Amino acid sequence: MIELSTGGAAPAADLIKDTTEAAFMADVITASKEVPVIVDFWAPWCGPCKTLGPILEDAVRAAKGAVRMVKLNVDEAQMIAGRLQIQSIPTVYAFHDGQPIDGFQGALPASEVKAFVDRVVKAAGGEAPGDALAEAIEAAEEMLESGAAVDAAQTFAAILGEDPAHPAAYGGLVRAHVALGDLDQAEAILNGAPAEISKTAELEAAHAQLELARQAEKAGPVADLMAAVEADPGNLQARFDLALALHAKGKVQDAVDQLLEIFRRDREWNEGAAKTQLFTIFDALKPGDPIVLNGRRKLSSMIFA
Numbered sequence: 001m002i003e004l005s006t007g008g009a010a011p012a013a014d015l016i017k018d019t020t021e022a023a024f025m026a027d028v029i030t031a032s033k034e035v036p037v038i039v040d041f042w043a044p045w046c047g048p049c050k051t052l053g054p055i056l057e058d059a060v061r062a063a064k065g066a067v068r069m070v071k072l073n074v075d076e077a078q079m080i081a082g083r084l085q086i087q088s089i090p091t092v093y094a095f096h097d098g099q100p101i102d103g104f105q106g107a108l109p110a111s112e113v114k115a116f117v118d119r120v121v122k123a124a125g126g127e128a129p130g131d132a133l134a135e136a137i138e139a140a141e142e143m144l145e146s147g148a149a150v151d152a153a154q155t156f157a158a159i160l161g162e163d164p165a166h167p168a169a170y171g172g173l174v175r176a177h178v179a180l181g182d183l184d185q186a187e188a189i190l191n192g193a194p195a196e197i198s199k200t201a202e203l204e205a206a207h208a209q210l211e212l213a214r215q216a217e218k219a220g221p222v223a224d225l226m227a228a229v230e231a232d233p234g235n236l237q238a239r240f241d242l243a244l245a246l247h248a249k250g251k252v253q254d255a256v257d258q259l260l261e262i263f264r265r266d267r268e269w270n271e272g273a274a275k276t277q278l279f280t281i282f283d284a285l286k287p288g289d290p291i292v293l294n295g296r297r298k299l300s301s302m303i304f305a
Contacts, residue, residue, distance in 0.1 A: 016057055016069045021077040027070050032095040036067045036124045038117070041084075041091040043075050048107035049090040055110050056092065059117040064162075066121040067094075094120040133159055137168045144172065149179040165194045171202030178206075178213045186210050208284035216248030229258075236262050236269050240277070247281065256281060256295045264302055275299070 019027040028037050040056055042049035053071070060069040074081040074089060084093065084100075093103040094116075101123050104116060140155035153176035159169035170193050177186035187210060193203055225242035228235060239258050247255035259281075262274035278299060282292045 014068060015060055015065065019070045019072050021080050024072065024077070024080050028095050029098045031068060033097055036094055036096045036120050038067055038069045038092060038094045038120060040069060040071045041074050041081065041086050041089055042071060043073060043089055046089050052090045052107040055113050059114045063117055063121060067117060096124045133163060133166065137172065140172055144176055144179060149176045152176045153180070165197050167197045167200040167202040170197060171206040174206035175209050178209050183210065183213055204283055208280045211280055212247060212284055215244050219245040219248040222246060222249060234265070236266060240273060243277065252281065253291055256291060260295070260298055263299065
């Protein structure tokens with residue numbers, strides 16, 4: 001399991017609870033000396049409260065014990081509401097060491113609520129889970145780049161245990177299995193990704209790498225294909241097959257050059273296969289890779305020439 005530094009973590013059963021005016025001191029002021037406490041001031045008749053509440057609860061649970069949440073019905077806690085000058089609801093305050101440290105009013109979207117919870121965790125000296133997972137992703141990527149694909153796969157899988165819909169972890173796990181040559185498992189993982197992340201850049205890149213790996217299994221000998229192209233430079237099928245073989249051998253720039261030459265000679269050949277293959281290669285690489293940047297620039301100059 002990924003270890004998350006969250007300071008004094010609250011037991012799961014105590015993460016979210018209702019409180020009363022009489023219990024406010026114990027549930028909020030005293031409790032916030034151990035771990036930050038987020039207070040949701042709400043009322044049963046408040047429509048926006050019903051929207052915000054579940055979003056806030058999800059964000060608190062996602063913080064894995066770095067914060068607690070207490071819900072207080074202001075209709076039953078007029079004295080507390082007056083003391084804190086609660087003039088409209090929903091109002092949310094975060095307490096740490098017995099003092100309010102942050103807050104907001106109104107129903108916010110999930111992204112802003114998550115950012116609020118992350119701020120509270122950091123203000124209390126903890127580390128937001130998203131930060132810890134980002135560090136774990138970076139470490140796993142370094143493992144994968146150094147050839148430690150098994151360790152990378154285990155790390156990506158552990159991250160998914162913390163966040164089952166983490167696009168970078170899903171994509172990384174697929175790419176790790178591609179690196180291990182286990183293409184069927186890579187495809188199974190890719191097909192099992194949650195629908196909400198299936199179109200993310202991370203999974204598109206993983207899909208492109210898987211597709212290229214499938215092609216590499218069928219690639220012909222580079223020397224034979226090179227000879228065929230030299231014998232007949234206009235043989236675009238041989239040149240295309242050469243590009244696949246070159247990429248399979250790790251000669252990505254040479255593969256891109258061959259595909260660009262096909263596009264230069266006949267951009268519509270085989271229903272635009274060269275352009276499609278170029279985009280597959282580009283998608284599999286990091287956006288800032290020089291091969292991608294130069295390749296896209298050359299392709300664009302041909303398209304708009």
